[in-house]
Amino acid sequence: MPSSFDAIIIGAGLSGLVAACELADAGRNVLILDQESGQNIGGQAFWSFGGLFFINSPEQRRMGIKDSYDLAYRDWMGTAAFDRKEDYWPRKWAEAYLAFAAGEKRSWLHERKIRFFPVVGWAERGGYAATGHGNSVPRFHITWGTGPGLISPFVHRVYEAVKKNLITLKFRHKVSDLIIENGIVCGVHGEVLEDDKKLRGLKSSRIKTGEFNFYAQAIIVTSGGIGANKELVRRNWPERLGKAPENMLCGVPDYVDGSMMEICQKAGARMINPDRMWHYTEGIKNYDPIWSNHGIRILPGPSSLWFDAFGNRLPAPFFPGFDTLGTLKYIMQTGYDYSWFILNQKIISKEFALSGSEQNPDLTNKSWRLILGRAFGKSATAPVEKFKKQGEDFIVKNNPDDLIAAMNTLTGNNLIDSKSLINEIKARDMETIHSFSKDRQISAIHAARKYRGDRWIRTAKPHPILDRGDGPLIAVRLHILTRKTLGGIETNLYGQQLDKDGNP
Template sequence: GRVTGVHGEILEPSGAARGEASSRVAVGSFEASGAAIVVTTGGIGGNHTTVRQQWPDGRAPRTMLSGVPASVDGEFLAAAARAGGRLINGDRMWHYPEGIRNHSPVWPQHGIRILPGPSSLWLDASGQMLPAPLFPGFDSLGALRHILGTGHEHSWFVLNRTIARKEFALSGSEQNPDLTGKDLRLLASRLGPGNDSPLQRFLDRGVDFLQADTPAGLAAAMNSLTGLPLVDPAGLDRLIRSRDRQFDSGLGKDPQLAAIRAARRFTTDKVMRVAPPHRMLDPRHGPLLAVRLSVLTRKSLGGLHTDLQSRVLDGAGQPVPGLFAAGEAAGFGGGGIHGYRALEGTFLGGCLFSGRSAGRAAASAV
């Protein structure tokens, strides 16, 4: 359903009710009526038209996957703006370069984000390694900017089965039945070798997943998937063998191998997230895998301008009577409580905190 008023009618904050019911409550008259609206409709990631309009340098990718449901469309943000609320920081968004097409989509263009450990080779569309320190899982925004700067929109993880099993987590409640279902037995199974069922489904059915026994075979599959002869088989072979030589000698100065060794000094990462270093071409760890990655829309750090009580402000910095906003609709409570370059995973806290402020302020207002 859509946002409804206290009498159940569908509301536009401009004052007009939609549909057949007449509006008895509108934002402009909330103060007088003693009612309040708290806008918590999320960001804009489900609306690619708006995402494109707000893309920082105007050069959004032609193809994007949706990392949020279509209902997260920003429609109500526009309506709140028509009621006087000021929209700010629209170009502050977090979209991810590690998106894969969901084999069983829940919403249109449904993409899943891979939360990667550090061991995969990350290659651009033409098979060149992303420069240090753009290793998997290190700097999503930096990697996104670099990839789009190559003139292509996709990139690749190249790895093997051992790395995939240990290091690929998939973002999303349906991809993590142990956490979603609070199932401790299933959670513990993440540590065992059988922990690959959601991942296995992608290996079996995901259109972006390719397997081969040799680098040349993998390059051929990559070129066939995109229909573009961009990945040089000999070049990919050299890249993988050069990584393996660095591992063999133990002396190489490859910054990614150094980062992997550093990550394994942290016990949780060692147990849960980082595969023991090994030769990528070791057949015991095969087959080789390539995963085509696409841009995935996700978080909006812009939104309705609010103060510390989550009151929506107008262009003059004055509260719009009766109108509050929280969560992503308010740019995580004020343009991103933790800042644009916030630590991954800290966004939800700002949503909850601004929701608490909004709830308290709205309760005192009515």
């Protein structure tokens, strides 16, 4: 079959848009197909916080953070803990990505007019030995304008290339097969779906109105992960994390359905590490859902007290924002798939952020006035305060007895013993009255506050949680929330799919 395009890109998320821009810049003729409508261009990245990983950036240096490729390399290896034969290419990708993040990544984005919030955040703080999991230093750079700010230059460039006939965009085109001729993938087959004008992020119709075949010299698959496909998440759930949770919230839109995985496998691509996923443990049910079973992740500062379903405090280092997968494993071992934060107004005001562009109007709309409110206000951000009032997982009370009674009522299982939980909080509170502590969470908070960024906008000064002046008390029931897919189609550093013998 003659090729009508130099390349076909399956998926108009950020990855697909970036690939299309690069190809169009090189004068190539590109077709982008996506099962969703044009309202969804940019995919998940639109909804994201736009948190980016850079190493030794100007933002880090201005905040007094000394970072280096070597430090980041050790952190990455300690976190990924590559230990399988299949990790050959993932390790190579990690090394290439680290070099990119320490090298041209920031300037490449900067040239494309993307800017960054000056205070660098600290994700996955670790808490083990220096060779273990986590980031030794803050590296989470928030895009100015969050997800929409990140996709905007690429969306713009794609539409410019459409005008020049270099890119053809076809929405509502769902690929269902890769066409193979003489052992080479040379095209795609699929279904045209009925027009659907629903707003961005809403689940769209799957009614078929036609079929298509397109051919090209190169087929690029940028179809995202499996996070909205509960069936696939469960089927691939890692043994090391125990049983898959009975209840999970969904942290990604419905179109993150993993459909291309099986299609690529059928065409001979090798799927590796499907059990490697990244799900969060601080999910709350969205009171105003956009996609199915919509959950929001709390991006917590380090001070909330974390309890399991029985009201037992999670052991070190399972503090908020320290080790997501370690905490997930611990929670699943309790036999329940939820846990609790207990905190007060002072902590929620300073430390709660919600992941998602729509949950951060200050950063998304680039409003310094709202950002200053976040830093210095007595209330949390407006979206957090709304969740506090309307979210079914939030309980707000003036005294600990009422709080715990309401926690037991919410779950209906009476698992928490009020007396022992209050004792635990009182003991922890006594550790905050001086600068010494045997409580590792308090020590970690003192250490975090040595960093200006944490002190300014992320970490409240250690104080007694039960102190009425800093109240009211707040409990938040936390669910497991699906998000990232780490395994997938094995490729070499040219992005070529490899077969079972490792050949492109």
